[in-house]
Amino acid sequence: MQQSNREKGIKPAFSRLMLMVIAFMVVSLLSIPCEAASRRSKSSNSEPILRVKMGGNHTAFKVTFPDGGWMQNKHGRKTRTFRKGETLNWSLPGKRGRRVEYKGESIYLFGNKDVVQLNKSLYRGHLQADITDKGARIINHVGIENYLRGVVGSEIGSLSPSESLRAQTVIARTYAYASRNKHGSEGADVCDSTHCQVYKGVSAERATIDPAVQATRGIIMISDGEPIATLYHASCGGMTSDNDKVFGGAPRSYLRRVICPFCRDGSNFRWTRSISADALIKALRGEKTVFSRLYDAEIESPQPMDRVTNLILHTNTGTHKVRGTTIRRLFNLPSTTFILGNRGIAREIIAAASPVTITETPESTQRHRIMIAALADDIADGPAQLMILTGSGLKRTLRPEGGWQTIGLYPAGDAAPGSEELIPPAKVAASSGNRASSLEQLEIFGRGYGHQVGLCQAGAIELGKRNWSYRQILAFYYSNVALRSLDY
Ligand SMILES: [Zn+2]
Ligand SMILES: [Zn+2]
Numbered sequence: 001m002q003q004s005n006r007e008k009g010i011k012p013a014f015s016r017l018m019l020m021v022i023a024f025m026v027v028s029l030l031s032i033p034c035e036a037a038s039r040r041s042k043s044s045n046s047e048p049i050l051r052v053k054m055g056g057n058h059t060a061f062k063v064t065f066p067d068g069g070w071m072q073n074k075h076g077r078k079t080r081t082f083r084k085g086e087t088l089n090w091s092l093p094g095k096r097g098r099r100v101e102y103k104g105e106s107i108y109l110f111g112n113k114d115v116v117q118l119n120k121s122l123y124r125g126h127l128q129a130d131i132t133d134k135g136a137r138i139i140n141h142v143g144i145e146n147y148l149r150g151v152v153g154s155e156i157g158s159l160s161p162s163e164s165l166r167a168q169t170v171i172a173r174t175y176a177y178a179s180r181n182k183h184g185s186e187g188a189d190v191c192d193s194t195h196c197q198v199y200k201g202v203s204a205e206r207a208t209i210d211p212a213v214q215a216t217r218g219i220i221m222i223s224d225g226e227p228i229a230t231l232y233h234a235s236c237g238g239m240t241s242d243n244d245k246v247f248g249g250a251p252r253s254y255l256r257r258v259i260c261p262f263c264r265d266g267s268n269f270r271w272t273r274s275i276s277a278d279a280l281i282k283a284l285r286g287e288k289t290v291f292s293r294l295y296d297a298e299i300e301s302p303q304p305m306d307r308v309t310n311l312i313l314h315t316n317t318g319t320h321k322v323r324g325t326t327i328r329r330l331f332n333l334p335s336t337t338f339i340l341g342n343r344g345i346a347r348e349i350i351a352a353a354s355p356v357t358i359t360e361t362p363e364s365t366q367r368h369r370i371m372i373a374a375l376a377d378d379i380a381d382g383p384a385q386l387m388i389l390t391g392s393g394l395k396r397t398l399r400p401e402g403g404w405q406t407i408g409l410y411p412a413g414d415a416a417p418g419s420e421e422l423i424p425p426a427k428v429a430a431s432s433g434n435r436a437s438s439l440e441q442l443e444i445f446g447r448g449y450g451h452q453v454g455l456c457q458a459g460a461i462e463l464g465k466r467n468w469s470y471r472q473i474l475a476f477y478y479s480n481v482a483l484r485s486l487d488y
Pocket of ligand 2: 237459
């Protein structure tokens with residue numbers, strides 16, 4: 001049976017008992033059926049052609065024909081031929097009133113070996129230029145598989161393991177297939193920039209990526225019969241997010257939260273930033289939030305080390321709420337998933353890889369609205385216990401059965417999510433009215449890079465190194481999807 005084979009393939013990747021919970025989850029997820037597998041071999045249809053809008057409006061362009069080529073009009077009639085290496089130079093005339101060459105026409109430029117050069121870059125397929133007296137719109141008509149060869153290397157490093165590259169290729173193909181006619185009003189399917197997918201043609205092709213494109217030829221991911229929205233990000237920092245929690249809108253069954261400890265060796269698994277009160281005051285003035293003294297700051301988030309919905313600032317002009325996404329944008333933070341540690345304690349807790357005792361006494365015991373939370377760096381090897389000094393004394397928590405997820409100290413009255421293994425909430429002295437001191441600095445401790453929905457690229461690279469197949473990698477991050485092979 002196909003499915004049990006796949007399950008066998010997964011288990012060696014989980015040698016540690018402590019990962020059993022995840023392993024169980026994975027096994028129940030990793031059942032991507034391939035709908036049209038039996039039809040693939042005999043198919044003879046040609047692959048879909050994608051119309052890629054190249055840049056914006058061109059006031060000038062050069063097309064070179066490395067192997068010679070020709071121009072034809074919209075009726076398919078050949079109107080000009082080009083010798084090997086010959087270049088067509090087009091530009092708007094410098095002076096008004098001068099005749100615009102090919103004005104009102106669409107010209108089609110073909111290379112004898114299906115390659116043409118637009119300005120300095122080579123592209124497969126042929127080019128279309130729609131010319132008006134304002135400039136030219138250029139569209140590259142290219143087979144979807146050749147298009148992918150020029151895309152995948154820009155989306156993930158070409159030195160990644162082959163199965164990770166295959167997973168990224170299926171994502172890019174699914175995106176392209178689902179995006180047909182996305183730029184329909186401009187006569188195109190997709191554009192060549194980050195708005196769609198960065199496409200650089202032949203110059204982006206790599207010897208390591210071509211096999212990934214070939215091995216997954218025609219394969220896309222579907223859910224309920226439709227190509228899925230293939231969201232992905234650089235690093236989730238331990239846990240991905242539900243799509244609706246991040247972007248609003250309807251929850252999608254395949255974009256659910258997944259625990260991912262696999263990105264821990266990548267960059268931005270954990271990060272820290274310091275923002276001075278002055279910088280905050282200055283930046284927020286531009287957002288029409290005006291104050292000159294910051295007393296205290298706290299965050300609003302669904303749970304500790306989760307996305308920050310709002311940063312709450314207690315200031316001399318009252319309490320202000322600033323959206324987490326605004327703070328991310330203003331200070332170029334890797335993600336909106338962070339906590340605050342204003343006493344220099346959280347830094348040590350988060351850095352702890354073994355039991356730690358903190359003996360430092362905070363200079364003030366007046367205001368200790370401390371929210372300390374650590375997502376364990378490794379579910380198997382996380383610290384056995386943590387000692388946390390708060391304004392109300394030393395607290396100790398032991399590693400809960402099954403390993404750390406989050407640990408937290410919560411102000412009295414707040415319900416602590418999670419198990420009873422968590423330490424009891426610290427008693428927090430009433431801080432309202434205590435405005436004796438100002439906060440000079442926000443210490444921010446965060447995890448992950450990007451929106452954290454869908455596939456975690458750093459995790460996918462690690463899973464590729466652990467010999468997971470691209471199907472297993474995709475099934476791990478996208479729940480309940482099927483692979484479909486387009487019939488060509
Ligand atoms: Zn676009
Ligand atoms: Zn991850």
